[in-house]
Amino acid sequence: MHGYRPAPLAGLRHVALFIERFEETLHFYTELLGMAIEWQPDADNVFLSSGNDNLALHRFLGGERAPSQQRLDHIGFVIDTPQQVDAWHQFLLSNGVAIKTKPKTHRDGAHSFYCLDPDGNAIQMIYHPPISGLRFS
Numbered sequence: 001m002h003g004y005r006p007a008p009l010a011g012l013r014h015v016a017l018f019i020e021r022f023e024e025t026l027h028f029y030t031e032l033l034g035m036a037i038e039w040q041p042d043a044d045n046v047f048l049s050s051g052n053d054n055l056a057l058h059r060f061l062g063g064e065r066a067p068s069q070q071r072l073d074h075i076g077f078v079i080d081t082p083q084q085v086d087a088w089h090q091f092l093l094s095n096g097v098a099i100k101t102k103p104k105t106h107r108d109g110a111h112s113f114y115c116l117d118p119d120g121n122a123i124q125m126i127y128h129p130p131i132s133g134l135r136f137s
Contacts, residue, residue: 011136015075016056017121024118026057032095033077050077052136074114074122082111082127089113089125 019025026046029035035048035055044059055075079085082105089103092115100114100122112126126132 013053013136014056015054016058017072017119018060019057019119020060021119022057022059028097028117029055029057032092032097072121074124076112076124076126076128078132079125079127080133085111085113085125085127092125 022044029048030037033050035050038047038049038054040046044061046057048055048057079088082103086103089099093099098116100116103111103113105111108129110126110128112124112128115123115125117123
């Protein structure tokens with residue numbers, strides 16, 4: 001390592017996605033997950049927030065994407081308690097969201113499940129003891 005490392009990172013709180021099914025995906029994040037629109041500069045771009053983060057949705061205008069272009073495995077949304085993870089599972093299931101896994105507790109004490117947003121991105125709803133319940137200003 002060369003030189004002095006700057007101050008520690010403040011966290012990974014911004015993700016940007018190219019979206020083909022833009023309106024359905026925007027509905028998923030706003031109406032189902034409860035994220036607020038922070039800024040929408042035009043009809044093809046929107047920036048969402050749940051208070052501690054920023055999710056940018058950019059309409060994909062370049063034709064069909066080859067599966068090899070996707071490098072993202074999943075996006076994780078941190079939930080405060082294991083019980084809330086289970087409640088989110090039931091809520092999303094009852095709203096027709098594609099659920100990939102049932103809630104389960106992991107060896108490290110985390111509790112989570114996976115679903116898909118309307119554009120096919122894998123979403124993990126996770127209680128993770130080291131960071132669940134933390135709020136940033």
